Amino acid sequence: xxxxxxxxxxxxxxxLTANCLLQTACKFNPNMQKPxxxxxxxxxxxxxxxxxxxxxxxxxxHFRFSCDSFFVSVNYHSKAxxxxxxxxxxxxxxxxxxxxxxxxxxxxxxxxGLFCNADFSYKNEGGCFRxxxxxxxxxxxxxxxxxxxxxxxxxxxxxxxRLIKRSTCIPKPL
Numbered sequence: 001x002x003x004x005x006x007x008x009x010x011x012x013x014x015x016l017t018a019n020c021l022l023q024t025a026c027k028f029n030p031n032m033q034k035p036x037x038x039x040x041x042x043x044x045x046x047x048x049x050x051x052x053x054x055x056x057x058x059x060x061x062h063f064r065f066s067c068d069s070f071f072v073s074v075n076y077h078s079k080a081x082x083x084x085x086x087x088x089x090x091x092x093x094x095x096x097x098x099x100x101x102x103x104x105x106x107x108x109x110x111x112x113g114l115f116c117n118a119d120f121s122y123k124n125e126g127g128c129f130r131x132x133x134x135x136x137x138x139x140x141x142x143x144x145x146x147x148x149x150x151x152x153x154x155x156x157x158x159x160x161x162r163l164i165k166r167s168t169c170i171p172k173p174l
Contacts, residue, residue, distance in 0.1 A: 033171040034068040037104045041065055041169055044148065044161035056080060061150070063161065067169040070111055071099045071120065072134075088128035097123075098134035109138045109150075 046061040057078045064071045078092045088094060099120060100113015113134045115123045123131045139151040146163035 031174055033169075033174065035169045035171060036065060036068040036102070038169070039142070039145075040102075040104070040109075040148075041067075042163055042167040043165040045164045046150075047160040047162060049157070049159065052077070061159070061161065065102065066167065067171055068101050068103075069099070070102045070113065071097070072111065072136075073097050073118070094129065096129050100134060104140070107140050109140050111136045111138075 042065060044061075044063040044065075049055065049058045049060070052058050057076070057080070059077070060075045062073045062075070073095055074097075075095045076093065078089065080092075095118070097116050097118055097120075098111070098113050099116050100111060102112070103110050111134065115129075115131045115134050117123055125131045137153045139153070141149040141151070143149055143160070148161045148163075149158055150161055151158045
């Protein structure tokens with residue numbers, strides 16, 4: 001009985017290994033960056049928010065896309081501190097940063113990464129504001145070659161991003 005079990009187990013293991021080699025899920029990750037979306041390569045700055053002087057809170061995005069990677073800084077402005085200590089909220093203004101990889105499918109841009117410090121180092125848990133995973137999804141509408149309208153899924157207010165510096169993807173080793 002034990003001999004039969006060993007044979008079946010060995011056969012199952014070999015079948016699973018052979019099947020895994022044929023499946024894309026079992027391939028190693030590439031050792032080079034992917035090229036990303038050519039139209040997004042470069043730095044994009046959000047235009048000012050309509051009626052921002054009348055709003056209690058608003059944020060301004062700055063994106064940098066390089067190949068399949070992104071770096072985003074979000075500058076927050078608030079007339080109320082939102083429950084954060086005064087040491088975190090400097091005169092109602094603060095920034096959060098994140099980096100990671102992005103994927104665009106049709107008109108949907110998905111950003112997946114981690115919160116980080118302004119110098120790209122990963123942010124430790126605790127302290128001011130958010131840390132850990134950063135996930136954000138936008139619907140994009142191209143207005144011109146240098147203006148894209150972003151529709152965040154976490155907000156009802158779309159915004160325009162203006163291209164301030166074009167770049168070309170030169171994939172780097174990971």
